[in-house]
Amino acid sequence: xxxxxxxTSTVKANIDSNKSYLFPFILVTSLFFxxxxxxxxxDVLNKHFQEVLEVTRRKSTLLQLSYFGAYFLMALPAGFxxxxxxYKKGILLGLLLYAVGAFLFYPAAGALNFNGFLAxxxxxxxxxxxxETAANPYVTxxxxxxxxxxxxxxxxxxxxxxxxxxxxxxxxxxxxxxxxSGSKDLSTVQFTYIAIGxxxxxxxxxxxxxxxxxxxxxxxxxNEPLAKARPLWSHSHFVWGVITQFFxxxxxxxxxxxxxxxxxxxxxxxxxxxxxxxxxxxxGLFLAGRFIGTAIMKKVRPNKLxxxxxxxxxxxxxxxxxxxxxxxxxxxxxxxxxxxxxxxSIFALGVKDxxxxxxxxxxxxxMAIVGGAIVPYVMGTVADAQSTAMAYAVPLICFxxxxxxxxxxxxxx
Numbered sequence: 001x002x003x004x005x006x007x008t009s010t011v012k013a014n015i016d017s018n019k020s021y022l023f024p025f026i027l028v029t030s031l032f033f034x035x036x037x038x039x040x041x042x043d044v045l046n047k048h049f050q051e052v053l054e055v056t057r058r059k060s061t062l063l064q065l066s067y068f069g070a071y072f073l074m075a076l077p078a079g080f081x082x083x084x085x086x087y088k089k090g091i092l093l094g095l096l097l098y099a100v101g102a103f104l105f106y107p108a109a110g111a112l113n114f115n116g117f118l119a120x121x122x123x124x125x126x127x128x129x130x131x132e133t134a135a136n137p138y139v140t141x142x143x144x145x146x147x148x149x150x151x152x153x154x155x156x157x158x159x160x161x162x163x164x165x166x167x168x169x170x171x172x173x174x175x176x177x178x179x180x181s182g183s184k185d186l187s188t189v190q191f192t193y194i195a196i197g198x199x200x201x202x203x204x205x206x207x208x209x210x211x212x213x214x215x216x217x218x219x220x221x222x223n224e225p226l227a228k229a230r231p232l233w234s235h236s237h238f239v240w241g242v243i244t245q246f247f248x249x250x251x252x253x254x255x256x257x258x259x260x261x262x263x264x265x266x267x268x269x270x271x272x273x274x275x276x277x278x279x280x281x282x283x284g285l286f287l288a289g290r291f292i293g294t295a296i297m298k299k300v301r302p303n304k305l306x307x308x309x310x311x312x313x314x315x316x317x318x319x320x321x322x323x324x325x326x327x328x329x330x331x332x333x334x335x336x337x338x339x340x341x342x343x344x345s346i347f348a349l350g351v352k353d354x355x356x357x358x359x360x361x362x363x364x365x366x367m368a369i370v371g372g373a374i375v376p377y378v379m380g381t382v383a384d385a386q387s388t389a390m391a392y393a394v395p396l397i398c399f400x401x402x403x404x405x406x407x408x409x410x411x412x413x
Contacts, residue, residue: 021142024212025151028142030203031091031135032159034098035128037196040166042067043279045117045189047260047272048174052186053114057261057388058380064253066118068373070125071132075366078130087134088212094130095204097123102197109186141213160287164280171276232357240409241350241361244401245368248342250375251313251398254391255335256282257376261388262320267329278329282336289340297341306345307406309338310399317396323389335395342402349410371398 046060082090101124108116139155173188233239256279263275270278296305316338319331351361375394383391 021213024210025139025142027203027206027210028091028135028138029155029158031094031131032155033162034200034203035131036159036162036164037166037169038098038124038128038162039067040163040280040283041170041192042121042166043256043259044167044170044174044276046257047264047275048170048186048189049114049117050261051175051272053112055114056380057258057383057391058377059114061257061376061380062114062118063121064257064376065373066122067125068249068253068369068371070122071129072367072370072373074126074129075133076363078133079363081130082134087138088207090130090134091138091207092204094127094134095200095207097127097130099127099197099200099204101125101127102193102200105193106190109190112186138212156290157287160283160290164283164287167276167280167283171273171280175271175273175276232354232360235354235357236413237352237410238350238354238357238361238364240405241346242364242368244405244409245343245346245350245365246371247375247398247401248339248346248371249369250371251395251402252339252343253372254376254379254395254398255332255339258379258383258388258391259332261383262332262392263329265388266323267326270329278333282333285333285337286340289337293341302341302345303349303406303410305406306342306349306410307403309341310403310406313338313399314396314403317392317399320392321389321396323387328389332392346402346405349405353412 042063046057046063049055049063050057050060078090078094081093101120101122104120104123105117107113108120135155139151143151169192173192259279259282260272260275263278264270264272267275293305293309300308313335316331316335320328320335322328347362347365350365351358354361375398379391379394382394
């Protein structure tokens with residue numbers, strides 16, 4: 001747009017073009033897998049704690065509150081820490097917090113203390129916030145500039161792999177099968193997270209011993225001074241982007257939170273272990289949807305595809321609310337596919353053409369993930385008061401907001 005203020009953020013590092021950064025790239029990519037695995041296990045823990053600790057569905061959603069609340073509270077401090085001490089130290093801090101949180105699962109399980117799990121998960125997720133803040137820029141500089149997008153997409157595939165394997169691992173280790181064999185206590189939770197903590201510490205040791213290029217962001221502003229720029233909050237598409245991101249993340253987290261409850265209640269004869277496998281299929285569809293959606297966007301405008309996907313999910317939620325047995329469970333699984341492109345699409349449309357405000361606008365978009373901490377508790381409340389099926393009216397409302405944004409809210413005014 002002629003005369004608009006432009007802003008770009010460049011990431012620079014002391015890269016030697018003649019040196020191979022394959023091993024550092026593998027290390028950084030492992031971080032994507034680690035936070036994907038942590039998220040994949042989260043929804044399995046909800047149902048397992050309901051069965052072993054006899055907590056209500058509403059109370060079990062406090063796990064999501066601890067997890068995503070930590071992201072909300074830690075995101076900005078993590079950025080400040082890395083700006084002062086460097087990204088490598090930020091990664092090490094994140095890995096240590098991850099490991100401490102994982103190890104704290106052991107005493108919490110031994111004491112059968114749900115509040116102890118909340119504290120452990122909060123510390124673990126604070127570590128994940130540090131890792132996510134650092135990993136994306138690191139991947140972009142560990143190699144040639146012209147292949148940075150390829151490296152980032154490849155690393156994000158491992159995030160999806162971790163999210164898919166999480167429910168499979170949790171279902172296999174935490175739940176009994178139909179014959180009554182399997183875990184009836186929290187001992188497998190203890191040893192699973194002890195193993196995760198040890199692996200995380202080993203990766204931290206590799207990071208400590210491996211030379212990594214230090215990186216920094218340099219913001220290059222346009223010719224127009226900030227004082228003359230239009231205020232950020234006067235951009236309606238940015239405001240709607242933040243609001244929509246809040247509701248989208250709320251929907252994504254909420255859909256997974258009560259998934260195992262729903263599958264076991266409405267697909268007759270389905271065990272929690274089998275429902276965990278169905279959840280893994282949903283996570284796999286989410287990953288596949290990212291690639292398919294990216295290809296479709298070459299032909300269809302992102303806002304239009306966002307609106308279509310949101311409309312489909314509203315209809316699928318109606319089917320889920322109906323509680324129509326096996327068909328409704330299939331509808332719930334399908335929702336994951338149509339959620340796949342929503343976060344990046346909302347993000348891109350919400351910060352588009354903001355010039356020197358882009359970096360600040362991006363921070364608000366990230367902070368909007370607090371929706372994933374708050375809204376699942378509302379779903380748990382509805383599930384306890386009425387039914388698990390009726391709780392999915394909450395994601396329906398959330399997807400309706402996404403539908404509005406894709407049709408009208410994205411427009412710049």
